[in-house]
Amino acid sequence: MSSAATTFANELVSALRLTAPIDPVDVARQLGLEVEYCQSSGFEGALVCSKEKRVGTILVKNSIREDGRRRFTIAHEIAHYVLPHHGTTGSICRPKDVENWDRSLPDQESEANIFAGELLIPCVLVEAVVSRNRPTFHLIRDLSNTFDTSLTASAYRTMGLTSFRAAIVWSTAGVIRWFKASEEFGEFVAVKDSVSEGTYAYDCFQGLAVPDDLRTVKSNLWLAASRRGLPDFLQEHSIWLPSYGSVLTLLYIEESAHALVDQDEEALEELQPEDFTINRRKWPR
Ligand SMILES: [Zn+2]
Structure with missing residues (x-):
C-alpha cells in the first residue's frame, strides 16, 4: 500500500x-x-x-x-x-x-x-543526515524547522530513515494509539494499552513537568513481551502536545558492546561505537 x-x-x-x-x-x-x-x-x-x-x-x-x-x-x-x-x-x-x-x-x-x-520531507534531501545521526528530538526539531513540518510528521519520517533502534509512540488520553519503529527497532509497542505508570509519558498526562531529553526507563513499561526477551532498559523522551491532548514519545534502545563486530582499529576510529550492530540492516553511508 x-x-x-x-x-x-x-x-x-x-x-x-x-x-x-x-x-x-x-x-x-x-x-x-x-x-x-x-x-x-x-x-x-x-x-x-x-x-x-x-x-x-x-x-x-x-x-x-x-x-x-x-x-x-x-x-x-x-x-x-x-x-x-x-x-x-x-x-x-x-x-x-x-x-x-x-x-x-x-x-x-x-x-x-x-x-x-x-x-x-523527501528522502533524497534528508536520508544522509537522518540515517547517520542518533535520532533525538533535537534532530527531529531541526527537520521541522528546515522543512516547515510538524514535530509528529518529522518524527515519523525520521523513523522511516534512521539506521538506529528507535520508535515514536503517539498516545492520546492516556492510551497508546500508534507507533512507528525503525527497521532495526526489533520490538513491539502494545497499541491500545494504557500508558504505564513510571514512564515520562504517564507523567505528561498527569500534568507533571518532564525532562526535555532522553532518560532511562525499564523497557517492559513500553514494550510488548517477546520470546527473545526484552532489553532491561531503554531511553524515553516524551513531549506533551497540548493542542492535541496527546503525547509524542521517542524510544531509543542503546546497542550493547557485545554487538561489535571485528574491525581493524583504524576503521573503528572512523566510526561511532553505535554504528556497529549485528541487527542493523541499513548502514550509515
Ligand atoms: Zn484524505
Whole structure:
C-alpha cells in the first residue's frame, strides 16, 4: 500500500526538482490545482475535481492554526489527486484522517499521509543526515524547522530513515494509539494499552513537568513481551502536545558492546561505537 505513495511522491520531488522547504501550494499549482481556504466545521481538507480529474481545487479549513499542519493537509489532498484508485471526483477528509498514522484509518487516508510525509520531507534531501545521526528530538526539531513540518510528521519520517533502534509512540488520553519503529527497532509497542505508570509519558498526562531529553526507563513499561526477551532498559523522551491532548514519545534502545563486530582499529576510529550492530540492516553511508 505504502510503496505506491512513496514512489509517486519521490517521482514528483524529482520531476519538479523540489528543494527545502517544499511549498505544497506551488506543487498543487504546478499540477493544475487551485488551493482555497474556507470555513469548515467538518472537514480538515477536501479535494473537488471535475470528472476524470481534469481540473480541481483543494479546500483547506481556514482555522488550522499551525503552518505545518496546513501544509500537510494540502500535501494530503495532492495525494488523493495523483494516486491511482483514489476516486475520480475528489475526497473529503476529517481532522482525524490527516497527519495520523493509526492503523485503523481507511487505506486511502493512510496512503495519503505517507505520500504527504514523503513529499514534504523527501528522502533524497534528508536520508544522509537522518540515517547517520542518533535520532533525538533535537534532530527531529531541526527537520521541522528546515522543512516547515510538524514535530509528529518529522518524527515519523525520521523513523522511516534512521539506521538506529528507535520508535515514536503517539498516545492520546492516556492510551497508546500508534507507533512507528525503525527497521532495526526489533520490538513491539502494545497499541491500545494504557500508558504505564513510571514512564515520562504517564507523567505528561498527569500534568507533571518532564525532562526535555532522553532518560532511562525499564523497557517492559513500553514494550510488548517477546520470546527473545526484552532489553532491561531503554531511553524515553516524551513531549506533551497540548493542542492535541496527546503525547509524542521517542524510544531509543542503546546497542550493547557485545554487538561489535571485528574491525581493524583504524576503521573503528572512523566510526561511532553505535554504528556497529549485528541487527542493523541499513548502514550509515
Ligand atoms: Zn484524505
